[in-house]
Amino acid sequence: MQSSASLTISDLWIERGERDLCKGLSFSVQPGEVVRILGENGAGKSSLLKIIAGVLSPLEGKILYSGEDVTLDRTSLQQDAIYLGHSVGVKGLLTVAENLRWYCPDISISILYSVLTQLDLIDLVDVLVKKLSAGQARRVALARLWLTKKTLWLLDEPFASLDVGGVALLEERIQQHVLLGGLVILTTHQDLMSITPHDVVLLS
Amino acid sequence: MTYSSFFVSEFLVLWRRKQDVFNALLFFIIVVALFPIGINSSPDFLAPAAAGIVWCAAVLAILMAVESIFKEDYLDGSLEQLVVSGLSLPLLILLKVAAQWLVVVLPLLVIIPLLSEMLYLPSSGFWVLIMTLIVGTPSLFFIGVIGAALTVSIKQGAMLVMLLILPFYLPVIIFSTLAVKATQSGLPYSGLLAMLLAMSLLSLVISPFMTAIVVKASVN
Numbered sequence: 031m032q033s034s035a036s037l038t039i040s041d042l043w044i045e046r047g048e049r050d051l052c053k054g055l056s057f058s059v060q061p062g063e064v065v066r067i068l069g070e071n072g073a074g075k076s077s078l079l080k081i082i083a084g085v086l087s088p089l090e091g092k093i094l095y096s097g098e099d100v101t102l103d104r105t106s107l108q109q110d111a112i113y114l115g116h117s118v119g120v121k122g123l124l125t126v127a128e129n130l131r132w133y134c135p136d137i138s139i140s141i142l143y144s145v146l147t148q149l150d151l152i153d154l155v156d157v158l159v160k161k162l163s164a165g166q167a168r169r170v171a172l173a174r175l176w177l178t179k180k181t182l183w184l185l186d187e188p189f190a191s192l193d194v195g196g197v198a199l200l201e202e203r204i205q206q207h208v209l210l211g212g213l214v215i216l217t218t219h220q221d222l223m224s225i226t227p228h229d230v231v232l233l234s
Numbered sequence: 235m236t237y238s239s240f241f242v243s244e245f246l247v248l249w250r251r252k253q254d255v256f257n258a259l260l261f262f263i264i265v266v267a268l269f270p271i272g273i274n275s276s277p278d279f280l281a282p283a284a285a286g287i288v289w290c291a292a293v294l295a296i297l298m299a300v301e302s303i304f305k306e307d308y309l310d311g312s313l314e315q316l317v318v319s320g321l322s323l324p325l326l327i328l329l330k331v332a333a334q335w336l337v338v339v340l341p342l343l344v345i346i347p348l349l350s351e352m353l354y355l356p357s358s359g360f361w362v363l364i365m366t367l368i369v370g371t372p373s374l375f376f377i378g379v380i381g382a383a384l385t386v387s388i389k390q391g392a393m394l395v396m397l398l399i400l401p402f403y404l405p406v407i408i409f410s411t412l413a414v415k416a417t418q419s420g421l422p423y424s425g426l427l428a429m430l431l432a433m434s435l436l437s438l439v440i441s442p443f444m445t446a447i448v449v450k451a452s453v454n
Binding site for chain 2: 080084104107109110111118119121122124128131132158
């Protein structure tokens, strides 16, 4: 993990379906910082995360990652980032372990099992994900945050369909990550218990 | 995510969905079997028509398999994860198509000796038919994925995919059946095989890049 990573967004103009979501948006994320994106439904929170992750492209503006301009080619940012969107990206026809092996092929069995124990998924290792509940499937997707060493986390509504225990676990993990110099950008409508984020508000 | 872990998981998913592959194969056999029953079962009709029958059935079976290649990945969000993985998207698509091709075409090739016997295809024509299938079907997959990617976000996209890509399938069908017919009448066929190979190579070069662009446009 590079501890010197930083993300700078300058003068970003997001348009979705002929509608301006934000214009001239600028903010930066320093190592060890949690940024929470606030805004009403439809204000463009998810679009902003998708743009940073490289799913969408901005109309105008610049995205700098660790001082490098990644607006046109997001590869170097993507190799150092995890993006979790609304649909979590776990395959229903693979088991919990197979899904995680797909994302993190070099992880050892013991680490995998200890993470799954923490997340209460250890009894479900060999169960197909399509048979799990929404909250359990989300825990499988979130397990990647424990298993990979990426610096930048882009989490779109990470607390959705998690129970109280799950929320606490995830907040603890975010805090650990930030203490090690990681960068976290998240959207949520929930109050954060233990994290004090730096807020960016999208006005509609 | 690495290229190899992606490739392995693709095979795992295909293995878990083996009934879909089996359906396509069964469909292929049924279509081929209907011709002798429905039109004429005499060798005079079947022997010259055999290559055409096999190829039409193969095209339909492949269309069925290719049309939904991205559907599940789109719905569960793993297509989005491929886009943001930091790996080369065209290469990932190439691997996905390769896995799908192996899983659909190999069973087809295994069953063809039986079907060509049923259609009175002479043995010289049989080997050319096998060669046209090996050389020609990759281009069907590569052309098909572009259409599948274009319509992945549309609910009722199956018919649209067929309308979009069927015209591009015609040259492949024409050259393959011509090659088999040429052997049956003792003419050289290597030029026609070379054309098929050229089409497959051309689509191999173009399709992954075009599909990657289309996938990026479809996921948002």
